Amino acid sequence: MRCPSCGESDTRVVDSRDLDDAATIRRRRECATCSTRFTTYERVESARLSVVKRNGERQEFDAAKLARGLERALWRRPVAPDAATRAADEIEAIIRAQGINEVPSSRIGEMAMDRLRLLDQIAYVRFLSVYQSLDDIEQLKREVDELYAARTDEAPGQTSLDLVAAARRAPVPPTRRPARR
Numbered sequence: 098m099r100c101p102s103c104g105e106s107d108t109r110v111v112d113s114r115d116l117d118d119a120a121t122i123r124r125r126r127e128c129a130t131c132s133t134r135f136t137t138y139e140r141v142e143s144a145r146l147s148v149v150k151r152n153g154e155r156q157e158f159d160a161a162k163l164a165r166g167l168e169r170a171l172w173r174r175p176v177a178p179d180a181a182t183r184a185a186d187e188i189e190a191i192i193r194a195q196g197i198n199e200v201p202s203s204r205i206g207e208m209a210m211d212r213l214r215l216l217d218q219i220a221y222v223r224f225l226s227v228y229q230s231l232d233d234i235e236q237l238k239r240e241v242d243e244l245y246a247a248r249t250d251e252a253p254g255q256t257s258l259d260l261v262a263a264a265r266r267a268p269v270p271p272t273r274r275p276a277r278r
């Protein structure tokens with residue numbers, strides 16, 4: 098930090114304190130050459146968070162975009178209207194709490210699937226088939242079998258293939274919700 102009086106770059110901090118919001122630090126500095134004292138403010142810059150895609154491309158993290166993806170999976174499912182937004186916000190908060198500035202898109206996908214699995218199984222299977230490119234029906238069936246194995250309230254007579262069929266009946270994610278009647 099250059100002295101504003103003589104331009105000397107050798108200055109020392111003589112006092113440093115947090116301001117009220119704790120996001121700003123005020124420092125008093127003194128020039129080593131001319132002893133001029135001046136004040137600097139240091140502020141936290143909201144950290145950038147990049148998503149690293151499978152092909153190595155980086156994109157700014159976009160919670161709204163993530164919420165839209167979750168919303169498509171949850172379309173017409175019996176969940177709270179803000180379920181997708183809340184899940185996206187939670188995912189962002191967890192990633193930011195780790196203090197990292199890059200996150201692989203696959204990690205976000207896993208976190209999204211974890212939440213969908215708890216929210217709604219049909220939504221989970223929809224998300225799986227779209228985001229994991231589970232073109233192979235056997236692979237999809239295995240995933241669903243695992244879901245069933247973990248379930249204690251399995252509906253009698255319902256098989257994993259029923260669930261796959263139910264997910265596939267409306268597999269095309271709409272781009273926007275139709276107006277409610």
Ligand SMILES: [Zn+2]
Pocket residue numbers: 100101102103104105128129130131132133
């Ligand atoms: Zn100076």
